[in-house]
Amino acid sequence: xxxxxxxxxxxxxxxxxxxxxxxxxxxxxxxxxxxxxxxxxxxxxxxxxxxxxxxxxxxxxxxxxxxxxxxxxxxxxxxxxxxxxxxxxxxxxxxxxxxxxxxxxxxxxxxxxxxxxxxxxxxxxxxxxxxxxxxxxxxxxxxxxxxxxxxxxxxxxxxxxxxxxxxxxxxxxxxxxxxxxxxxxxxxxxxxxxxxxxxxxxxxxxxxxxxxxxxxxxxxxxxxxxxxxxxxxxxxxxxxxxxxxxxxxxxxxxxxxxxxxxxxxxxxxxxxxxxxxxxxxxxxxxxxxxxxxxxxxxxxxxxxxxxxxx
Ligand SMILES: NC(=O)c1ccc[n+]([C@@H]2O[C@H](COP(=O)([O-])OP(=O)(O)OC[C@H]3O[C@@H](n4cnc5c(N)ncnc54)[C@H](O)[C@@H]3O)[C@@H](O)[C@H]2O)c1
Numbered sequence: 001x002x003x004x005x006x007x008x009x010x011x012x013x014x015x016x017x018x019x020x021x022x023x024x025x026x027x028x029x030x031x032x033x034x035x036x037x038x039x040x041x042x043x044x045x046x047x048x049x050x051x052x053x054x055x056x057x058x059x060x061x062x063x064x065x066x067x068x069x070x071x072x073x074x075x076x077x078x079x080x081x082x083x084x085x086x087x088x089x090x091x092x093x094x095x096x097x098x099x100x101x102x103x104x105x106x107x108x109x110x111x112x113x114x115x116x117x118x119x120x121x122x123x124x125x126x127x128x129x130x131x132x133x134x135x136x137x138x139x140x141x142x143x144x145x146x147x148x149x150x151x152x153x154x155x156x157x158x159x160x161x162x163x164x165x166x167x168x169x170x171x172x173x174x175x176x177x178x179x180x181x182x183x184x185x186x187x188x189x190x191x192x193x194x195x196x197x198x199x200x201x202x203x204x205x206x207x208x209x210x211x212x213x214x215x216x217x218x219x220x221x222x223x224x225x226x227x228x229x230x231x232x233x234x235x236x237x238x239x240x241x242x243x244x245x246x247x248x249x250x251x252x253x254x255x256x257x258x259x260x261x262x263x264x265x266x267x268x269x270x271x272x273x274x275x276x277x278x279x280x281x282x283x284x285x286x287x288x289x290x291x292x293x294x295x296x297x298x299x300x301x302x303x304x305x306x307x308x309x310x
Contacts, residue, residue: 002026002224003066003113005053005104006073009035011118013178014217015070016043029053029062034076039178053100059107066111070220071104072118077142078182090141097145098152105156105164114163115153116223121168121209121234123147124271128207129239131274132168132232139268150232157230165223170209170236170273172216174292175299185210188246189296192253199260204243206270209236212287212295219283227281237285239272245289252290253297 002019004012007028012035019026020043027047028040040048051058053073063069075096101117108115123146124130125137138144150166157164173185181190188198211219219235227233240248246259287295 001065002068002070003029003062004070004072005029005062006034006071006118008032008037008039008048008178009072010176010178010180010183011172011213011216011220012070012072013039013043014176014213015220016046017177018214018217018221020046027062027066029058030073035178042177053104054095056103056107059103063107063111063113067113068224069104069108069113069115070118071101071115073100073104074118074146075142077122077140078180093141094145094148097142098148101149102152105152108164109156109160109162114224115165116220117149117153117164117166118220119146119150119166119168119232121170121236121271121273122269123150123168124273125269126271128272129274130234130271132234132277154230161229163229165227165229166232167219167223168232168234168273169216169219170211170234172211172213173296174212174214174287175296176213176217179213179296179299184208184242185245185249185293186296188249189253189293190300192249192257193297193300195254195257197258197260198246198250199262200242200246201262201265201267203261203263204246204259205241206267207239207241207272208245209234209239209271209273209275210245210289211235211237211285212292215285215287218286219278222281222283226283227278231277233278233281233283234273234275235278235283236273236275237287238289240289242267248290249293252293
């Protein structure tokens with residue numbers, strides 16, 4: 001049985017969709033603090049446990065019959081104040097993303113299960129063509145909490161010989177049953193479809209790595225079978241400058257809209273990553289950037305005018 005912590009969110013619902021199609025047994029554990037409970041209805045008849053990873057008793061219940069854990073539950077940088085380093089927010093983030101992961105690790109150890117931990121390329125902060133052993137420079141509490149949690153995962157893997165793998169995901173975009181629009185690419189697509197201009201900070205020449213949500217989900221499932229214990233894997237399909245993201249969205253979705261440069265805001269991070277270690281472990285993305293954005297736009301168009309029974 002696979003347990004997906006934070007499985008009601010953007011990536012978790014896509015993993016669930018794939019597992020449902022494959023007829024695999026899985027359970028979602030989520031406290032519904034950061035995602036829409038309606039996602040559960042779209043997934044329909046799944047094994048769901050309403051629980052919090054900060055609560056050890058909840059974890060004991062959620063782990064019944066579990067032998068593989070995909071650990072996604074986290075507070076993301078979309079939380080207001082997070083990137084501004086507001087102290088209280090940083091504390092909650094640390095509590096969930098780091099302390100919550102320690103609880104998960106302890107339960108994984110107790111059950112002799114395996115774990116795939118959702119980390120982020122955000123831990124690099126700055127640099128180009130970064131590999132898994134390149135220096136890290138977390139620039140916000142979210143990235144700090146994820147790096148601390150990664151270190152705990154590696155400690156557990158080394159100390160107890162546990163099957164733990166870490167996926168450093170690029171920025172995710174594209175359609176899933178729990179799609180969110182507070183992520184740069186999806187936000188640009190939504191604005192372009194509605195005819196609004198796209199705002200780019202600075203000169204837009206800063207780099208970001210990207211992966212489609214379907215491939216991000218496949219990446220977790222790939223690591224259940226492949227890859228080495230205690231290892232970190234970057235997972236990006238492409239590295240793009242933000243200005244190229246905006247231009248591709250404009251050309252593909254709505255050439256009539258403008259791109260506006262907000263010069264006074266300098267983007268905090270610029271990083272591109274090298275994912276060859278993951279590709280050498282047999283992973284192959286299915287979506288390239290352009291097909292991923294066309295796919296999301298098509299899904300949104302298909303929803304237009306649909307009667308939801310309201
Ligand atoms: N989306 C991205 O671009 C991206 C990039 C890199 C890494 N990641 C990582 O992938 C994972 C999933 O990301 P996502 O985009 O699906 O996020 P999401 O916010 O859509 O989903 C996270 C889920 O965790 C749940 N959650 C939050 N706190 C919880 C708690 N204390 N106990 C139980 N559940 C809790 C939320 O309700 C939500 O459903 C996260 O760990 C994130 O850091 C995401």
